[in-house]
Amino acid sequence: MNPTKTVENRREQILREAARLFAERGFHGVGVDEIGAAVGISGPGLYRHFAGKDAMLAELLVGISGRLLSAGRMRVAETADPAQALDALIRGHIDFAIDDRPLITLHDRELDRLRDSDRKLVRQLQRQYVEEWVGVVRRVYPDATELEARAAVHAVFGLLNSTPHLGAGGRAPDRTAMAALLHRLALGALEALDPGRPWTAVRTDG
């Protein structure tokens, strides 16, 4: 009935395969012929759906950045106190990290391949997302400085985004176990921002 329906499906299919390939071999390492082959059409056929290879990457990065931000904001708005908000942010980010692995990889790896305008947009979305986290973190740990909170947030992103590094073979825990573990690790890391917290490991001077 809706003629655009099949088009949209095709576009989404192309984007999914392109994301996977870009994450595996890098933006410059993948040719349009490969992307086409991955969806059963051949190279130039892609240009019926996208203006070019750059446009695919741009749509992917703008999409993931926007979804991360809006999902984060929504989850925070539904919580009652900062600790719950932090919990919700972590949970939401883990969902993205596990379910959209290729996009998470691209998100902090291929940003520089974008046109100036797209890059500015993505960076703005990313910055707002970081600010969302920093605000919550500083409310939970008021003794942390702005710089510390920001660095800690980036560090936790690195922690949560580490899933792609465990080749999904039997060497990784299943989804729920992995999500729970990452959640505990992230909370544990951020607790280091609490100065009143007792030392549990040796301090070999420093």
Added chain:
Amino acid sequence: MNPTKTVENRREQILREAARLFAERGFHGVGVDEIGAAVGISGPGLYRHFAGKDAMLAELLVGISGRLLSAGRMRVAETADPAQALDALIRGHIDFAIDDRPLITLHDRELDRLRDSDRKLVRQLQRQYVEEWVGVVRRVYPDATELEARAAVHAVFGLLNSTPHLGAGGRAPDRTAMAALLHRLALGALEALDPGRPWTAVRTDG
């Protein structure tokens, strides 16, 4: 006196600039002319020092992997108990992450661009390094399973390797403060592997 001296310096200079450029724009995103220009000679002049562009990347990745592993082993061997060993591993990794930022970036980003033999070698070095960590972590936290420990180690790598994401402007703490913060964050994350540890954040059901 030593005629190879200037050659070695040239090689090292080339490798340093190549690492920086590869980290900034990706292996495929950098041309040999750019690498040459960065050291004051022009494109093909590089072939007096390296067999090709691939050889530069291979030498960079094998080098960093080997140095990470040998430094880690040495530091562990110098400690008396597992907790100190873990402390030493974290400290050593932080030194690499902060001082060799471009190499750390390349290390987990451009591995697939290597020839099979080089890639196998780098992967083997990486695996041995991970095993070093996993062994120490499991001695400090005996209740963690093998899978948990391995995932946690990769997560901590992601955490420690997050430094490149804070564009070295005034938005990041200075070196010593950053090193201390990363150290605390990593220890805090790993403490989550201790099941007897009290909950400190809300648990909004699961």
Added chain:
DNA sequence: CCCGGATGTTAGCGAGCGTTAACGTGATGA
């Protein structure tokens, strides 16, 4: 019946890239 749009195809262009070839040059040492 056939027009037109959506969606493909193949052929080929033009640019950029890694690499090689051929050549220059200055320091070194017999």
Added chain:
DNA sequence: TCATCACGTTAACGCTCGCTAACATCCGGG
């Protein structure tokens, strides 16, 4: 003095890649 070697240059080759042009096929609606 001059052969040699280290180190660099420019020109050019061949290949790949993104993209366009031109043409084919299917299909719904007047």
